[in-house]
Amino acid sequence: INAEAPVLRKSGKRSSQLREEGNKAYMGKRNEQALKLYTDSVRFAPYTGEGKGEELGLALANRSAVLAQVKEFRLALQDISLAFLAGYPLDLAYKLHERKAKCLKELGDCENAELSAKECIEAITEAKLDNEKKEKFRENVKKFMNDLPKEPNATGNYAGNESSILLPRISTPNMQFPAFSDAIELKYEGGRGRFGVASRDIKLGELICVEKPPVFYLHEETSGVNCSNCFRESIAPLPSPTCTQTVFCSRVCQTEAMATYHVVESKFMDVLFQHGLKKKEWFLALRAVTLKPLSFFLENVDKYESHNPDHGLEKTSMDLYKTEDFSSLYNLVGHHDMWEWPDHAYKAFFALFFIRCLQKSGYFGPAQSRDCQL
Secondary structure (H helix, E strand, C coil): CCCCCCCCCCCCCHHHHHHHHHHHHHCCCCCCHHHHHHHHHHCCCCCCCCCCCCCHHHHHHHHHHHHHCCCCHHHHHHHHHHHHHCCCCCCHHHHHHHHHHHHHHHHCHHHHHHHHHHHHHHHHHHHCHHHHHHHHHHHHHHHHHHHCCCCCCCCCCCCCCCCCCCCCCCECCCCCCCCEEEEEEEEEEEECCEEEECCCCCCCCCCEEEEEEEECCCHHHHHHCCECCCCCCCCCCCECCCCCEEEECEEEEEHHCCCHHHHHHHHHHHHHHHHHHEEEEHHHHHHHHHHHCEEEEEEEEHHHCCCCCCCCCCCCCCCCCCCCHHHHHHCCCCHHHHHHHHHHHHHHHHHHHHHHHHHHHCCCCCCCCCCCCC
């Protein structure tokens, strides 16, 4: 695959342009527009895996100003922390320390607000201001500190959207299929596949199934807005270090994605986004592979040589049917016998195309597919 999509690539120049447009919107008190432009600047800003990047730091810092303005203080604090991590210029650092102190005060954490104010006073020495302006700024910060409430107050965790999504729990789960209630019995019939039937009366409103998807993929219409990992929307998403089309709601989701599918996919997804792929659900098949390293498939190749349509229902099996087990996904009924020849050919073509994408990303390692049959 030699196709490129430069319009979607990381670009310091593009990030800077978007930040300047955001500045104009912010100065014009168009906060919603400024927030979107700053977020786009964050997305396009190049940075290392350690979060270092000059343009990223500037974009995050400017976005934190809008977030503070609209009273999203926790998200503002997250952006301030990440801006410092990105290498925000020392001569401007006093501005962020002051903003951090004010956000902490608004959240009732006056103890840490005072610490940030002290850091602000220390940082002002690096500012490119004349001595008179520096001294005036110090006096204003000292007044801020003196006005802080003296009584003890609560402190908290200001990590933005770090909280995980809590799913409801099944009160009496099925012993073999814990995603289901014990009100459901799973059966299998040839030509019909696996299905559930009620094993007892089910009360109105009773929860009978809660399951996380074994494979997930965010539709491109909401990419850049919703988190690629948990699908939550965030007004201040975190960027991918490798592409511009993917964002995350928190450091937790960002870390999970970078440890699995995203490093591989980001090396070619911009091409697929730009040229389009009508069958969006086929990305699920690709994600089923990229969620696992190549070593997983090589170590378990014997388990997946044959398809078992009644997987989990064998009378000899005492294992739990776990959604996260790849065998549960692999043994889903695919209805291949119902496909016409053109369907087989079309899907085989795209299977080969995805293999070429994986080769481009280095998924198969240094040897690529030299010793593998494709």
